[in-house]
Amino acid sequence: MRLGCALLFTEEIMPEFNLLTTALLIGGVVFVVLNTVAYLILAERKVAAWMQDRIGPNRVGPWGLLQPIVDGGKMFLKEDVIPAHVDKIFFLLAPMVAFGTAMLAIAVVPVGSTVAPPLPVMSVKATGITSPDTPLDRYDAGQKTYREGMTFAIAPGLDIGILYVFAIGSLAVYGVILAGWSANNKYALLGSLRSSAQIISYEIPLGMSILGVVMMAGSLNPEQIVAQQLNGDSWNVGYMPLAFLLFLTSVFAECNRLPFDLPESEQELVGGYHTEYSSLKLGMLLLAEYAHMITTSLLMAVLFFGGWHFPGITSANDASLYGTTGEALIRTGVLAAKMFCFIALFLLVRWTIPRFRFDQLMSLAWKVMIPLSLMNLICVLIVLQFGLPKWTMTIASVILFFAVGLWGAIGGGNVSAPKRAVVKLPRGLPAGAV
Amino acid sequence: MAIAEKDVTWVQPAKLGLFGQLYLPAIVDGLATTVGHIFKKKVTEKYPEQEPTLPSNYRGVHRLNRDADDRVKCVACYMCATACPAHCIDIVAAPAPAGWKDREKYPETFVIDELRCIYCGMCEEACPVDAIELTTLYDLTGLSREQMIFDKEKLLSVFDMTTKAGTDPVRSRAGALGPASEAPRK
Numbered sequence: 368m369r370l371g372c373a374l375l376f377t378e379e380i381m382p383e384f385n386l387l388t389t390a391l392l393i394g395g396v397v398f399v400v401l402n403t404v405a406y407l408i409l410a411e412r413k414v415a416a417w418m419q420d421r422i423g424p425n426r427v428g429p430w431g432l433l434q435p436i437v438d439g440g441k442m443f444l445k446e447d448v449i450p451a452h453v454d455k456i457f458f459l460l461a462p463m464v465a466f467g468t469a470m471l472a473i474a475v476v477p478v479g480s481t482v483a484p485p486l487p488v489m490s491v492k493a494t495g496i497t498s499p500d501t502p503l504d505r506y507d508a509g510q511k512t513y514r515e516g517m518t519f520a521i522a523p524g525l526d527i528g529i530l531y532v533f534a535i536g537s538l539a540v541y542g543v544i545l546a547g548w549s550a551n552n553k554y555a556l557l558g559s560l561r562s563s564a565q566i567i568s569y570e571i572p573l574g575m576s577i578l579g580v581v582m583m584a585g586s587l588n589p590e591q592i593v594a595q596q597l598n599g600d601s602w603n604v605g606y607m608p609l610a611f612l613l614f615l616t617s618v619f620a621e622c623n624r625l626p627f628d629l630p631e632s633e634q635e636l637v638g639g640y641h642t643e644y645s646s647l648k649l650g651m652l653l654l655a656e657y658a659h660m661i662t663t664s665l666l667m668a669v670l671f672f673g674g675w676h677f678p679g680i681t682s683a684n685d686a687s688l689y690g691t692t693g694e695a696l697i698r699t700g701v702l703a704a705k706m707f708c709f710i711a712l713f714l715l716v717r718w719t720i721p722r723f724r725f726d727q728l729m730s731l732a733w734k735v736m737i738p739l740s741l742m743n744l745i746c747v748l749i750v751l752q753f754g755l756p757k758w759t760m761t762i763a764s765v766i767l768f769f770a771v772g773l774w775g776a777i778g779g780g781n782v783s784a785p786k787r788a789v790v791k792l793p794r795g796l797p798a799g800a801v
Numbered sequence: 802m803a804i805a806e807k808d809v810t811w812v813q814p815a816k817l818g819l820f821g822q823l824y825l826p827a828i829v830d831g832l833a834t835t836v837g838h839i840f841k842k843k844v845t846e847k848y849p850e851q852e853p854t855l856p857s858n859y860r861g862v863h864r865l866n867r868d869a870d871d872r873v874k875c876v877a878c879y880m881c882a883t884a885c886p887a888h889c890i891d892i893v894a895a896p897a898p899a900g901w902k903d904r905e906k907y908p909e910t911f912v913i914d915e916l917r918c919i920y921c922g923m924c925e926e927a928c929p930v931d932a933i934e935l936t937t938l939y940d941l942t943g944l945s946r947e948q949m950i951f952d953k954e955k956l957l958s959v960f961d962m963t964t965k966a967g968t969d970p971v972r973s974r975a976g977a978l979g980p981a982s983e984a985p986r987k
Binding site for chain 2: 773
């Protein structure tokens with residue numbers, strides 16, 4: 368019995384992580400994200416001003432570039448008011464939850480190339496096997512490459528990466544709901560109720576629109592998804608434009624951006640869930656929102672626009688072209704550029720489309736986007752199952768898009784017609800012209 | 802009283818066509834408008850560095866006009882003080898100096914409380930000899946209430962300043978006073 372135990376004695380070998388590198392990376396990413404958020408607020412104000420033919424903040428520093436620092440200082444130094452009627456614990460917890468979940472989601476986004484540490488192996492301490500390719504040897508080789516390679520994701524090789532992002536992203540609604548509930552204020556509560564309804568509704572098309580991407584890559588790992596787009600002929604957006612459109616729209620709703628900013632509509636709800644907040648806690652809530660924008664922009668770049676890949680600039684063999692540091696810089700640069708394009712789109716759309724009514728928002732999600740994303744998913748399933756060429760997905764997307772538009776045009780769309788006799792206005796006349 | 806149901810006409814906007822139902826063309830159209838505005842000429846005036854150009858009928862600080870001989874044009878008729886809804890004009894009249902052939906009276910003191918004034922311009926309208934005018938000086942400040950009470954010399958200096966700077970040229974007929982200053986004919 369003792370002999371048998373000795374022969375089958377097994378030991379689990381856990382990989383050793385580069386703790387210092389990871390800590391530095393976390394610090395670096397948090398620093399970059401916080402500063403980007405600060406400058407996003409300036410960018411938002413500047414873009415808003417330009418679109419209204421104004422100049423925007425231009426007093427603090429050249430072109431107002433020091434404005435975010437002054438704003439941040441103001442947030443720190445302002446009196447921190449906790450109204451007497453709030454639920455203190457949740458009131459203090461809400462900004463932390465919002466901020467924490469927003470930062471957590473960035474952990475898995477691959478900024479550049481990554482080498483994952485090897486998976487833990489069960490080693491059998493047997494003396495007989497000495498061939499060079501035991502699991503243990505492979506493990507050691509994996510550990511060696513991990514230690515030597517550069518890693519540009521905080522949590523590299525996370526196989527549930529996308530799932531993790533969505534799980535954490537959905538947690539963000541807790542911050543909003545806690546803020547709205549604990550404020551003990553009707554406006555705040557209405558805002559948070561709207562937010563929960565909105566996020567739950569838009570989570571569905573959001574998740575379903577990326578299922579196609581996940582199925583094509585065969586993995587939930589964002590690094591694998593980027594690698595698959597590298598190997599394919601085109602980025603995913605070329606094959607699934609409709610899925611991208613649905614994802615983009617859902618992301619606008621998830622981020623509480625106009626035209627879906629009902630949870631915090633200033634004109635109706637006095638700021639919504641953050642009505643009662645002031646100073647740094649308000650700053651954290653706003654920061655969480657902008658951090659959410661950054662995360663989702665990075666996700667869109669990774670899922671649909673090839674991550675750090677850009678034809679002619681970056682490819683799979685960057686390390687040999689630019690060296691390790693050059694590779695890191697150029698890939699980070701490409702991904703950041705894509706992210707900023709999406710953020711610019713966020714800012715542009717804000718001043719282009721007016722806010723939806725809440726019933727319109729809900730009917731868009733449940734009557735249009737969820738069925739559309741389901742149909743899109745079915746198309747992708749058929750293409751993948753029967754091994755049809757990938758470009759058929761593009762055609763299916765376009766046909767679906769126009770078919771739904773046509774259906775809306777013939778059926779009257781999702782406009783709920785009043786149940787009374789109406790005089791139809793001639794085409795092109797605004798309401799109230801007759 | 803409620804509106805009778807027969808008087809009410811319910812209207813409904815026209816249905817969206819295919820183009821409208823696709824949403825995207827309209828959004829792209831809107832984006833083109835907003836992006837177009839980014840590159841348009843800005844209307845912002847960078848105020849402290851860039852002074853605004855005001856219309857000549859802007860109602861700013863008052864001035865007391867001078868005639869061709871550099872005398873105050875005012876004939877102390879009290880019409881501006883009477884017209885003033887804020888009661889901010891205080892005039893003490895005195896017989897005109899011996900050399901002044903064209904009038905009987907002149908203002909010994911002429912004080913305007915610029916803080917009480919509502920800048921309505923009724924004094925300018927009331928003045929029969931175009932002696933009081935509102936200039937385009939808009940950035941009027943002072944360190945105390947006393948500083949904001951403008952006397953005759955101050956108001957005349959406003960005239961000198963604005964005419965010299967060319968911001969407010971003399972709008973009235975310079976020189977001869979109007980008929981109100983003439984002595985009644987016997």
